[in-house]
């Protein structure tokens with residue numbers, strides 16, 4: 373039995389390279405925070421990281437830290453600390469867990485990397501393209517550290533992206549340069565920005581290839597692999613190191629494809645995941661699906677760090693386009709078209725929508741989308757209730773029962 377369980381999850385060897393990358397990333401930030409040089413900018417996960425790097429900042433992403441709070445199952449106990457300050461239990465549990473951790477003076481970085489605390493920011497920079505919560509979250513820290521909070525306000529629910537959208541966002545991005553220069557004491561250099569945008573674009577391209585490897589039958593990776601492999605695409609875009617680590621990951625996936633080595637034994641069903649991961653249940657969910665010979669192999673979430681529009685020859689306009697054409701920013705119609713293409717490309721048998729209680733922004737099943745998409749594509753779906761970080765909102769028994777019933781339903785359809 374123990375042997376059988378062990379073989380359910382086939383870890384990628386190169387996941388270790390990604391872990392090393394993350395360790396180096398946090399250690400570099402810690403050293404900079406202690407030395408006061410280079411300056412540190414906190415950035416929302418789909419914020420203008422390229423501009424920050426080009427202006428000489430090291431970039432720290434609070435969402436990645438909060439995902440760690442979730443994955444280490446520290447988050448749930450910390451959320452009430454922020455609730456006590458008036459931040460509702462119904463709002464983003466990244467925000468509440470992260471502020472809660474700060475108030476308690478703890479961080480998962482201590483256990484994993486022996487780092488005492490998150491790096492103090494010199495500036496916080498958000499983009500509201502994903503939600504308003506990032507702005508509120510950053511504003512709290514801005515006050516705490518007495519440092520500036522600046523940002524970009526993006527249109528939401530966007531159908532077709534027009535020149536007006538792009539101009540508005542590009543102008544806001546350009547206007548960040550002046551305040552950032554005052555903080556970093558660096559003069560803006562267009563060549564440097566072009567270089568960073570090129571690296572970011574290259575990172576996006578290789579990350580896309582990694583995720584698209586799941587097109588193969590059987591698929592060589594799972595969504596759950598993707599959630600841990602994605603670190604460099606989020607925190608390292610715009611750096612050469614992120615590219616280097618992904619070259620190794622892609623080579624291992626190509627090798628798996630060559631050998632028809634699926635990530636899941638005897639892959640029978642292929643599932644698309646929409647919405648946030650349940651960070652504290654990654655391993656439980658990976659085993660649940662693998663035990664049913666089912667691979668959750670593609671997702672909206674991991675694909676959110678593909679920025680194909682980035683163009684080093686036109687940095688501001690292309691950043692504005694890349695950060696506005698993201699799934700989370702778009703109208704339901706545009707989202708449905710996107711998912712439909714994903715279902716075709718990855719040869720998907722079923723969709724799981726995660727109704728994440730505290731993140732309506734990354735939850736797409738509340739306004740009729742599952743039925744509309746099933747009508748359009750014939751692909752059935754299941755909604756599971758839960759949350760990204762607050763495990764009080766997760767029922768393991770209910771998830772297991774519902775998933776097992778859904779896979780049975782797929783089985784019946786295939787007869």
Ligand code: SF4
Nearest residue numbers: 464502503505731733
């Ligand atoms: S998109 Fe959702 S999970 Fe991410 S910061 Fe906003 S509310 Fe939180």
